[in-house]
Amino acid sequence: MGAMSLRRLCGLFAFLSLCLIPFTPHCDGGNILVFPVDGSHWINMKILLEELHARGHNLTVIRASTSWYIPEKSPLYTSITLDMGESMEDFFDVYLQENMRAQREGASFLTFLKLTKDFLSMIALAHSMWVDGMSQIIDDKNLVKSLTDSQYDLVLTDPAMGPGVLLAKYLKLPLVLNVRWITSGEGHFVLAPSPLSYIPVPGSGLTDKMTFLQRVKNLLFYGIILFQQKFLVGPSYDAVCEKYFEGGCDIISLLQDADIWLFRSDFVFDFPRPTMPNVIYIGGFQCKEAQPLPADLEEFVQSAGEHGVIIMTLGTLVNALPKDIADEIASVFAKMPQKVIWRHKGERPSTLGNNTRIVDWMPQRDLLGHPQVKVFVAHGGTNGVQESIYHGVPVLGIPLFFDQYDNLLRLKERGAGKIIQLGEVNGHSFEQGIKEVLYQDSYRQNMQRLSRLHRDQPLAPMDQAVFWVEYVMRHKGAAHLRTEAYKMPWYSYYNIDVLLLMLTAVTLLLLSPVAVIRFLCCRRKTDKIDRRQKTKTKQN
Structure with a gap:
């Protein structure tokens, strides 16, 4: 190729690039408040933060003073550290050792119940500690003023713990969830239709093909999740909602009100199931091509x-x-x-x-x-x-x-x-x-x-994650992708009131002919009796 042809080709590429710029979604460096969960969850969140930081976004991370993994100082973000008292690491270690010992020795039903109780108690304690941390934030007027003055574009949080969700509500900011687990169980179960006939509950050890007895087991495990939310986790968040939010709230409704769910799964890994338009599947977003070994x-x-x-x-x-x-x-x-x-x-x-x-x-x-x-x-x-x-x-x-x-x-x-x-x-x-x-x-x-x-995807999972975070920034939320179904009473959601009305109408339609026939029969019988009485009267 000659020099002249090369220059023309370069000029053509430059012209096409200039033409395409106006059609490329653009987001100036945003200001993101991040409320992560410690442990292995932080590993996922950190990878997403690295990408957001590389694209020019400003990040502020709220962390506990007893954090295992989240450092106070980082080139990726500035941090706000909460004094959380004791660390949960010791509680996890004790539980993990007990769990492994029970599996090794052959767990009986009573051992299973004890391990389940210990696990639920540990989770309830963790939520209670983070609820106290949330109260610590709101009661610190200087900190609240600083958060308000920072003019954050959104809150990015892992909803396995709920304080980030509460903080987004308190600051009236759009909410993006980096999620697979929520305060009680797996996220889909509070967001999308989840028929228990073919969607296995986490912990049940079941697939999407269940026998009758397996469906019974699946229902029982779902009952554990409902019990956990209603009696162990929910009350801690209800207390904060009642104290700080006019009209009250509950953690499940706040989760359902999130703008975007960045879901750390996909249907190559997971079983097919119903979903919602504001769920973006980013399973494997942390995966990258291998680098040379030492x-x-x-x-x-x-x-x-x-x-x-x-x-x-x-x-x-x-x-x-x-x-x-x-x-x-x-x-x-x-x-x-x-x-x-x-x-x-x-x-x-x-x-x-x-x-x-x-x-x-x-x-x-x-x-x-x-x-x-x-x-x-x-x-x-x-x-x-x-x-x-x-x-x-x-x-x-x-x-x-x-x-x-x-x-x-x-x-x-x-x-x-x-x-x-x-x-x-x-x-x-x-x-x-x-x-x-x-x-x-x-x-x-x-x-x-x-x-x-x-x-084989049109867009890499990480690029999808960043796109949707920036999408929420550009549009100040994504309410048009969010269902309002969760605001309906349960009897309206399941059409119980409609079914009762239809059942009443059908019942009336079926009973009306019977009532008419009975009325006519009774009237005819009455007429006969009247005629007999008149006849007897004449004879007398």
Whole structure:
């Protein structure tokens, strides 16, 4: 191509670029108030904040003084720190250890009830602490004035805890939710029609294909969610609503009033279900292409040769499995031709083989994207499951608590993973499971199919998330996408009043002929009696 042709081509591209600029949605750097949830939830929120910061938005993060993960100082944001007293980390540690012990020893029904009670009590305590934090904000007039004067464009919050939702209401700001979990259960159940006949309740361990008894179980688990909201979580928020909001409110209605739900799921991962127009699915938005590994780790991975590598981690909340389980897993790894990278912070297993590298931290995303990695042994956290889908790596799952079994079940149903319950983990079951996922090609093929489906989107999940945050800024909310159905009384929502009216009308229509016939019959009978009496009178 000649120089003249090249200049003309460049000129044409420049002209087209100038023509397209007016049609590109634009949002000047906004001012966003962020109320995140700590722990693994913060990992998701931070990734979104990094992207928003890179696009020129100003971020303010409200955090607890006892935060595990959220630093007070960051190049991404300025922070407002609340004095929250004791940390929830110790409560979580005690619960997690009790949960693992119960699974290992074989949980009875009474043990299940105790663990459920402990879990609900822990959640109720966490909500109560954050409600106190919300009161701390509102009672600090200087802080409220500062928040008002900052002229935020919106509140971005994770509604697993409710104070961010309350704060958006108090400051009268548009609300965007970075969500999968709400104050009680999974977000869809308060937003979209959720028939329990085919939509499994989290914790039930069910799929979208249920038998009669499974539907009974699903209904019972839904009852637990309603109990949690009504008696454990709701009262804490009701007290704040009554104290600070004229006319009162409730946390569920405030959630339903949110402008946009950025939902950390998609229908490659989840079962199909009804949804709403203000739900934007951003499942896997945290996933990125793998970056090069550190030199020593790359050398270890490459040394595996054609056998490949197995990686294992149980997430950020669990540092180590019980020693007897760790020893049995290590002995299985030691017999395998693959190399193993295992995030494990507990006592070093006595049966550890030379092919296994123990690490305190691993670049999980970069390892999953490495062509040498063959299997991911994981606990089933949402981030890990979505990253394994993104990179097409089959999973051997050992669920421990929370939503992990349900997450892994979705992979199992699609033939992309296998589950071993913690109570069933021993040398034999683990060896059988890891070899099945390694050597049956269907697991990798099915996971790679999920990966292709996930990647085949018109817009990347992260770009969707940022677009809709900026959309709310540009339009001062998104009320036109929000249903008003939640403001209806329950009897109107389910058309009970209409059904009663129709039933009454049909009943009247059916009874009217009967009433007329009875009336005519009674009148005829009366006439006969009257005639008889007249006849007798004449005869006398």
